[in-house]
Amino acid sequence: MIWDAIIIGGGAAGLFCAGIAGQLGKKVLVLDHAPVLGEKIRISGGGRCNFTNLHSAPEHFLSLNPHFVKSPLARYSAKDFINLVREYRIPFHEKHRGQLFCDNSAKDIIQMLLTECQKGDVTVHHPVSVTHISQTQSHWSLETTDGIKKATHLIIATGGLPVPAIGASDFGLQIAKQFEIPTTSVRPALVPLSFTSNEFSAFTSLAGISIEASVQAGQRNQSYGTYRFDEDLLITHKGLSGPAILQASSYWQEGEAIHINWLGKADFDALFSEADKKNVDTILAEALPQRVAQLLTEQLKLTKRNWAEVSKKDREVLRTHLTKAQMKPAGTLGWKKAEVMLGGIDTKALDGKTMMAKNLKNLYFIGECVDITGHLGGHNFQWAWSSAFVCANAIAHLKS
């Protein structure tokens, strides 16, 4: 038989796309090489899946073509997905800055996607590997470990490279290469940053401490520019993590320093305004955990120094040390620890109304394999839902 659509990848984007297209009357087959479907959804958001963000908007996405995300997001917004979650009576809550999490488990979202697929009479085969893809005049032909499969539309929803242990692969990039569809360079993003032991040795004793800081990265990033994040920073044994660092990692480039304002929202002048009779580290401990305050003042040999005795010059040095600290990461913790892949299929090669490749009829790319990367906080799933929706409607309504 010739399926209306074969979707390779039964993760967030693939299952969502399959359910919609099936319910719009298309005969859809989903193929996934993993023994268990939706593993990334299951582990997401600490097991509770931060499935969207109330404020999901184009400014929360990185891409070499930042306008591309606008139309899919407008056509299927966070509000639309929230309505679906409500229809399924999945309990959820806003945790922080519009981030919506399941009250119970990420499995609620997986079950919802599978039920949507059942409603659309979608066929799902897994674990199945696709070994070769070719195109004839009328259809796509796939050689798989489950035999030859044929379809009019072929949708690639194989995600990105993070967490290879649960089935991540570069399949999307390989298919793009095979069919001469341009890609942008890829790298781990939303990932902890590592440091050389020289630079970091003083901080290792503070592992486990979290600070509300302000982190800026991307000064040399010509593609995405610079961005500042006011969020928690976590000191670990290996380097820096926590939301502020994960966010900054998407903008950081090798060889560049990140800029840290350890005081976060606290104001240096206000903090030290009535400080004359107090020690520098005591004042600083009003804004920072005591051990961090001690380390940062020790580094300038200002611990136990009375503020009144600190020269004007040293006060300025302290101001810079606290509010414009520069640390040069040695690298990231890589694909094993990254939450997303930055880069992917070049959106200039895709039609934003359909997600179809401009140079190849009836071949589509959706989800994380595309060069659209969200900030931390539910935006990456929202991109999976939005791109899947656009694609599903295209294959249901376009003439093949």
Ligand SMILES: Cc1cc2nc3c(=O)[nH]c(=O)nc-3n(C[C@H](O)[C@H](O)[C@H](O)COP(=O)(O)OP(=O)(O)OC[C@H]3O[C@@H](n4cnc5c(N)ncnc54)[C@H](O)[C@@H]3O)c2cc1C
């Ligand atoms: C630890 C972690 C936590 C995260 N938490 C969040 C969060 O809370 N909120 C958020 O918005 N985002 C989060 N993300 C990101 C989010 O999971 C992804 O952006 C999203 O799953 C992408 O959807 P996708 O369908 O494109 O890819 P995936 O959901 O990864 O699905 C891809 C599917 O393709 C299959 N596949 C891969 N290669 C092949 C192949 N060669 N042949 C056949 N099948 C293949 C895989 O088995 C998988 O089922 C998190 C990511 C990680 C790693």
